[in-house]
Amino acid sequence: MGRYILKRLISAIPVLLGITIIVFLIMAMIPGDPAIAILGGYATADRIADLNRDLGLDQPLVARYFIWLGNMLTGDFGRSFSLNRPVLDEILERFNATLILAGVSFMMCSLLGILAGVVSAARQYGFADKAITFAVLIGISVPSFFLGMMMILFFAVNLRWLPVSGMYAIYGGGDLPDLIRHLIMPATALAAVATGVIARLSRSAMLEVLRQDYIRTARAKGVGERRVIMGHALRAAMVSIIPVLGIQAGFVLSGAVYIEIVFQWPGVGRMLVTAILQRDILLVQGGVVFVAACYVFFNILVDVAQSLLDPRIKT
Amino acid sequence: MSGFLKLLFRNRLAAVGAVVLGTILVLVLITPLLPLKDPNVTDTANKFIPPFTEGHLLGTDHLGRDQLSRLLHGTRLSLAVGLAAAVIAATLGSAVGIIAGYFGGRTDNVIMRGVDMLMAFPYILLALAIVAALGPGLLNALIAVAAVNIPFFARNIRGITVSLAGREFIDAARLAGKGHTRIILTELLPNVLPTIVIAMSTTVGWMILETAGLSFLGLGSQPPVADLGSMLGKGRDSLITDPHTSIVPGVMIFLIVMSVNLLGDGVRDALDPRLKSGALSRPRAMTAVNRKGPVPETDDKGLLNIQNLETQFHVGPRVYRAVNDVSLHVKPGECLGVIGESGSGKSVTALSVMGLVASPPGVITGGAVRYAGEDLLGASYKSLRTKRGENVAYIFQDPLSTLHPLYRVGDQLAEAIQCHHKISDAKARARSLELLRAVRIPNAESRLRDYPHEMSGGMRQRVGIAMAMANDPDVIIADEPTTALDVTVQAQILALLDDLRRERGLAIVFITHDFGVVAQLTDRVAVMYAGQIVEQGRTEEVLSRPLHPYTRRLIACVPELGGGRRRLEAIPGLPPMVDKLPRGCAFAARCDKAQDSCRAAPIALSRDGDRAVRCLFPEEALRKDAS
Ligand code: SF4
Numbered sequence: 001m002g003r004y005i006l007k008r009l010i011s012a013i014p015v016l017l018g019i020t021i022i023v024f025l026i027m028a029m030i031p032g033d034p035a036i037a038i039l040g041g042y043a044t045a046d047r048i049a050d051l052n053r054d055l056g057l058d059q060p061l062v063a064r065y066f067i068w069l070g071n072m073l074t075g076d077f078g079r080s081f082s083l084n085r086p087v088l089d090e091i092l093e094r095f096n097a098t099l100i101l102a103g104v105s106f107m108m109c110s111l112l113g114i115l116a117g118v119v120s121a122a123r124q125y126g127f128a129d130k131a132i133t134f135a136v137l138i139g140i141s142v143p144s145f146f147l148g149m150m151m152i153l154f155f156a157v158n159l160r161w162l163p164v165s166g167m168y169a170i171y172g173g174g175d176l177p178d179l180i181r182h183l184i185m186p187a188t189a190l191a192a193v194a195t196g197v198i199a200r201l202s203r204s205a206m207l208e209v210l211r212q213d214y215i216r217t218a219r220a221k222g223v224g225e226r227r228v229i230m231g232h233a234l235r236a237a238m239v240s241i242i243p244v245l246g247i248q249a250g251f252v253l254s255g256a257v258y259i260e261i262v263f264q265w266p267g268v269g270r271m272l273v274t275a276i277l278q279r280d281i282l283l284v285q286g287g288v289v290f291v292a293a294c295y296v297f298f299n300i301l302v303d304v305a306q307s308l309l310d311p312r313i314k315t
Numbered sequence: 316m317s318g319f320l321k322l323l324f325r326n327r328l329a330a331v332g333a334v335v336l337g338t339i340l341v342l343v344l345i346t347p348l349l350p351l352k353d354p355n356v357t358d359t360a361n362k363f364i365p366p367f368t369e370g371h372l373l374g375t376d377h378l379g380r381d382q383l384s385r386l387l388h389g390t391r392l393s394l395a396v397g398l399a400a401a402v403i404a405a406t407l408g409s410a411v412g413i414i415a416g417y418f419g420g421r422t423d424n425v426i427m428r429g430v431d432m433l434m435a436f437p438y439i440l441l442a443l444a445i446v447a448a449l450g451p452g453l454l455n456a457l458i459a460v461a462a463v464n465i466p467f468f469a470r471n472i473r474g475i476t477v478s479l480a481g482r483e484f485i486d487a488a489r490l491a492g493k494g495h496t497r498i499i500l501t502e503l504l505p506n507v508l509p510t511i512v513i514a515m516s517t518t519v520g521w522m523i524l525e526t527a528g529l530s531f532l533g534l535g536s537q538p539p540v541a542d543l544g545s546m547l548g549k550g551r552d553s554l555i556t557d558p559h560t561s562i563v564p565g566v567m568i569f570l571i572v573m574s575v576n577l578l579g580d581g582v583r584d585a586l587d588p589r590l591k592s593g594a595l596s597r598p599r600a601m602t603a604v605n606r607k608g609p610v611p612e613t614d615d616k617g618l619l620n621i622q623n624l625e626t627q628f629h630v631g632p633r634v635y636r637a638v639n640d641v642s643l644h645v646k647p648g649e650c651l652g653v654i655g656e657s658g659s660g661k662s663v664t665a666l667s668v669m670g671l672v673a674s675p676p677g678v679i680t681g682g683a684v685r686y687a688g689e690d691l692l693g694a695s696y697k698s699l700r701t702k703r704g705e706n707v708a709y710i711f712q713d714p715l716s717t718l719h720p721l722y723r724v725g726d727q728l729a730e731a732i733q734c735h736h737k738i739s740d741a742k743a744r745a746r747s748l749e750l751l752r753a754v755r756i757p758n759a760e761s762r763l764r765d766y767p768h769e770m771s772g773g774m775r776q777r778v779g780i781a782m783a784m785a786n787d788p789d790v791i792i793a794d795e796p797t798t799a800l801d802v803t804v805q806a807q808i809l810a811l812l813d814d815l816r817r818e819r820g821l822a823i824v825f826i827t828h829d830f831g832v833v834a835q836l837t838d839r840v841a842v843m844y845a846g847q848i849v850e851q852g853r854t855e856e857v858l859s860r861p862l863h864p865y866t867r868r869l870i871a872c873v874p875e876l877g878g879g880r881r882r883l884e885a886i887p888g889l890p891p892m893v894d895k896l897p898r899g900c901a902f903a904a905r906c907d908k909a910q911d912s913c914r915a916a917p918i919a920l921s922r923d924g925d926r927a928v929r930c931l932f933p934e935e936a937l938r939k940d941a942s
Contacts, residue, residue: 292436310720
């Protein structure tokens with residue numbers, strides 16, 4: 001197992017490099033002088049000259065890439081002109097908030113989605129199945145940001161059950177219950193679409209598996225129906241569900257952008273949108289590379305989980 | 316029926332989607348012709364007018380602009396941008412995919428590496444990066460959304476192209492001297508076009524949503540022009556005081572995405588024939604029993620006694636009569652062979668015993684199955700479950716698919732025991748080891764930790780047998796257990812089963828299509844054809860003196876048994892489909908002795924003691940004295 005993880009980590013290196021190349025090329029599309037783009041319109045000539053030297057902006061594209069890559073590898077993501085602080089510091093601070101939101105949301109959509117899919121398949125064509133199918137249809141069709149806004153309107157403004165926005169109450173908050181109260185709505189809104197997608201897929205994966213010969217064998221042995229479904233069938237269905245969980249994690253992680261805006265969540269997504277609007281290029285660049293890299297590592301976790309589940313995968 | 320309802324339900328939803336989407340499209344197309352206010356004329360005196368007010372059906376926004384007009388113009392824009400993004404993504408993505416798939420080799424490798432890299436990004440993040448570089452704006456948002464969807468098309472279309480590129484018509488075109496461009500345009504493109512269109516129809520919904528999303532963030536359309544996303548984004552500022560400015564565009568996005576989804580699902584279902592045949596139905600825990608006639612009285616034959624069993628498959632309006640009035644019995648220590656071609660109903664008969672016929676579509680429509688006198692067909696699921704594996708156990712064909720691929724062999728054995736007997740894990744393990752040794756698996760101790768795919772076919776089938784023996788059942792039903800194995804292994808498995816029967820007094824029902832196996836193992840044999848028993852009797856008698864023409868021809872197929880004639884006489888023709896059974900003898904179409912009388916009416920099974928035959932003109936008379 002250790003060797004497999006190592007193998008996957010090594011195979012992630014070219015992907016990570018590819019990500020930096022793609023981000024670099026995208027940012028190289030920026031028209032005009034890159035130094036002005038990075039420093040903003042009001043930079044002095046001195047500072048532009050400094051930056052050109054530091055980042056090698058006057059050098060050819062390839063050299064510029066390697067200087068940038070080298071800087072990042074030493075933890076230097078550059079300095080954000082709009083915030084006037086190191087990009088990495090800002091990202092690390094913000095990423096915590098995003099990780100909490102996306103992490104909780106991902107757990108919600110995985111658990112709920114699989115559960116709904118299993119119930120749906122087990123009660124195929126029954127009332128529960130129809131109700132779930134309908135809910136899934138609504139879930140995957142509502143834009144998360146609109147759902148979030150409607151939740152604010154209903155649960156925060158009308159019913160006054162939950163706080164409107166933010167991560168902690170401004171006065172007297174800051175503990176775990178406070179965080180949870182603030183987290184319920186954004187995490188749910190963020191999870192809705194992914195829950196629907198996962199539920200759908202789990203249902204069809206379960207139906208597919210339930211027709212397999214080994215399920216008939218389990219029944220022929222006298223295994224009870226509950227164990228057939230929750231044990232034999234679900235375990236086999238997980239083989240096709242897990243990769244989709246990996247894909248949905250990407251949607252949840254990046255979809256957090258919308259939710260962070262709607263709920264004023266102090267995460268990386270909101271930082272990115274602000275940075276884009278202020279044309280703070282280094283901050284955008286650093287944020288995108290950082291989040292994409294995290295997603296690559298998450299996918300390694302997914303692969304490892306898959307190999308733990310399925311002995312047929314060569315480790 | 317429920318399957319049919321489900322299809323109808325689905326189609327109706329798809330129809331709802333089509334109507335909603337159609338209405339929106341028509342509204343959007345005729346928007347310039349409608350008597351609407353100018354969407355961009357501000358009137359701050361009348362800002363935030365609630366909906367359903369005179370002159371402003373949907374109210375006004377923060378600048379007093381008419382919401383209805385803005386909504387329709389915004390929808391127009393959103394749809395146009397989403398569609399444009401879809402077309403661009405489909406065109407570029409497909410081009411990349413076709414080139415990669417057609418040229419293959421290094422080109423393919425390099426391109427697909429790049430595509431993989433792009434797919435390694437969380438989706439929206441990549442779009443954000445592109446907008447960051449190009450700057451906010453609707454056109455840039457469109458480019459970003461199209462760009463991030465290119466890999467999806469590239470990967471899908473490449474897959475199809477690769478499979479097409481190897482086909483003869485491409486080779487033929489190449490030999491005919493056509494250039495690459497012409498082959499791609501005239502031979503490949505027409506074949507991949509349907510896939511492109513389907514992929515587009517499934518992604519256009521996302522793309523509309525994504526461009527709306529970027530506009531919502533303020534990165535798409537810029538004021539005063541507004542698409543649905545930026546309307547919603549602006550509405551958010553006054554969400555609490557004037558929610559209608561958010562609800563109106565939000566509901567519209569929801570309706571568009573939902574109707575596109577519904578339509579897409581409907582199309583996909585319609586194209587997926589598996590759904591229609593009901594094959595995607597989940598088999599229940601036990602076969603449905605719906606007996607039309609009275610339950611036959613017990614006749615005290617055998618330990619397991621199948622009486623006048625009828626099992627059918629109901630698929631849509633069609634009824635497949637897989638098992639038709641079959642009676643069989645087996646005594647302790649006895650081995651009964653059931654032989655027939657595939658589709659003769661022999662396996663369905665076997666599976667009906669413990670309610671293991673997949674249902675839907677299977678239904679047991681008549682007869683009785685008695686174990687030690689008790690009718691299993693009328694039994695509750697609970698009582699049936701406690702008998703499965705405990706009293707009557709199965710051995711199936713091809714244990715690679717019948718053993719669970721993700722559980723260790725030892726755990727599957729232990730489970731077989733523990734679902735009937737509350738014993739400790741250690742005890743169950745010890746018993747599993749004993750079982751593996753009993754079926755003569757070498758290194759049983761270490762084999763317990765194997766997964767099925769790590770064993771050879773013969774070893775796996777031994778595990779299958781061990782599992783059937785786990786609870787010392789009285790009856791074993793073996794459904795072609797040796798078909799997937801080679802001859803030597805087959806002989807070993809048969810010897811093993813024979814030993815087990817003699818040692819433990821098992822009653823075995825052995826399903827096979829091979830008379831050679833029947834001769835080796837069974838005491839009595841029943842020959843099935845098209846869901847019915849056509850001949851029955853003691854094995855030696857049937858082999859030496861077959862009465863039914865079908866039996867005679869089957870025996871002739873086996874060289875060693877056919878009296879030294881080393882020719883394989885395959886039976887010409889095919890068995891009839893069990894949903895279109897002829898009125899008279901089912902074998903008539905393939906029988907060289909068939910007469911008109913054979914086809915006129917159903918033929919009864921005539922009996923003499925153990926011997927029975929269903930034929931008007933048997934090879935020999937049933938009763939010796941009658942000859
Ligand atoms: S009943 Fe007639 S057609 Fe059928 S098997 Fe006998 S001889 Fe042939």
